[in-house]
Amino acid sequence: MKSTLQATCSACGRTHAIPVWNGINVADEPELKARVKDGSLFVWECPDCGTVNLIRSQVLYHDPELRLMVWLLPSGAVPEEQVATVEAALNAQAAGLEGYVLRRVDDVGSLIEKVNIHDAGLDDRILEMCKYVTKMELAEKDRAHAAVLLDAPFKFFRMEGADNEITMSYPFEGQMHGVQIGFNVYEDCRGILQRNPAVQTGGGFAKVDAAWLSRYFR
Ligand SMILES: [Zn+2]
Structure with a gap:
């Protein structure tokens, strides 16, 4: 599930419309798991100056096989007053799922860590x-x-x-x-x-x- 985000380059300050992933289901799109783990799904390269920028948007990572959902919510990615609404929607989505591990993280490094931990079969x-x-x-x-x-x-x-x-x-x-x-x-x-x-x-x-x-x- 992709959307478009207006992102400003940290180096040259120019703004570009970049495609971002809001939902990643690795059962539907297994090739995305490697791109999550190496972090390449969360960066964009500025076409003007070549700087690689971090994407700051929320993402729901879903691995149905491992029964894992990780919600990445970087601070500021969603207006503060909307966080509770987004959370309620995600909880409703997860409510019917049996035996799932549900986690929330603030940064890409922590999302990658959660995926690596559960891939290794650890808690x-x-x-x-x-x-x-x-x-x-x-x-x-x-x-x-x-x-x-x-x-x-x-x-x-x-x-x-x-x-x-x-x-x-x-x-x-x-x-x-x-x-x-x-x-x-x-x-x-x-x-x-x-x-x-x-x-x-x-x-x-x-x-x-x-x-x-x-x-x-x-
Ligand atoms: Zn730039």
């Missing part, structure tokens, strides 16, 4: 717990940078190998770093969440991120 709530315990461990080892590490936006990168090692990435001192954790950490984190049934995502399109987890663990 993003458990992943948030993994990030938290990994940050605590890194901060323990490097106390001088503890605050920076605890604040850094960690992202799931991939799971690989026979042992299902999980790699997460995070920015630190101007560079991207990677940290690997064993699958046992993931299993431990699943156990922590199972022992804390108060940790809930709520109804509808839930935000599951560091801020969500910090309501329960800090």
Whole structure:
């Protein structure tokens, strides 16, 4: 589902009508999944100066096979007074769907992460717990940078190998770093969440991120 957006180039300031995707169903259009994952679906190149700009529009990503819907809503993409209406429409659309994971994210990087996590067969709530315990461990080892590490936006990168090692990435001192954790950490984190049934995502399109987890663990 495409529409046209008037977008202004961040470099030359000229405005162009660009086609944007508002709904992506990867069962209907499987070729779009790769373009979501590499981010190319969310950028446009200015025909005047060649600058590659980020598209700021809302998108509903739907993977019927994995029963996943992720609603990307960048701040400012929808006027504030319309957000509740859009959300109600999406909730109505999702209401009849059994066993679905419904998520809301603010930025393209987080949408890509949600898709990668669910493609790997993992649970993003458990992943948030993994990030938290990994940050605590890194901060323990490097106390001088503890605050920076605890604040850094960690992202799931991939799971690989026979042992299902999980790699997460995070920015630190101007560079991207990677940290690997064993699958046992993931299993431990699943156990922590199972022992804390108060940790809930709520109804509808839930935000599951560091801020969500910090309501329960800090
Ligand atoms: Zn331009």
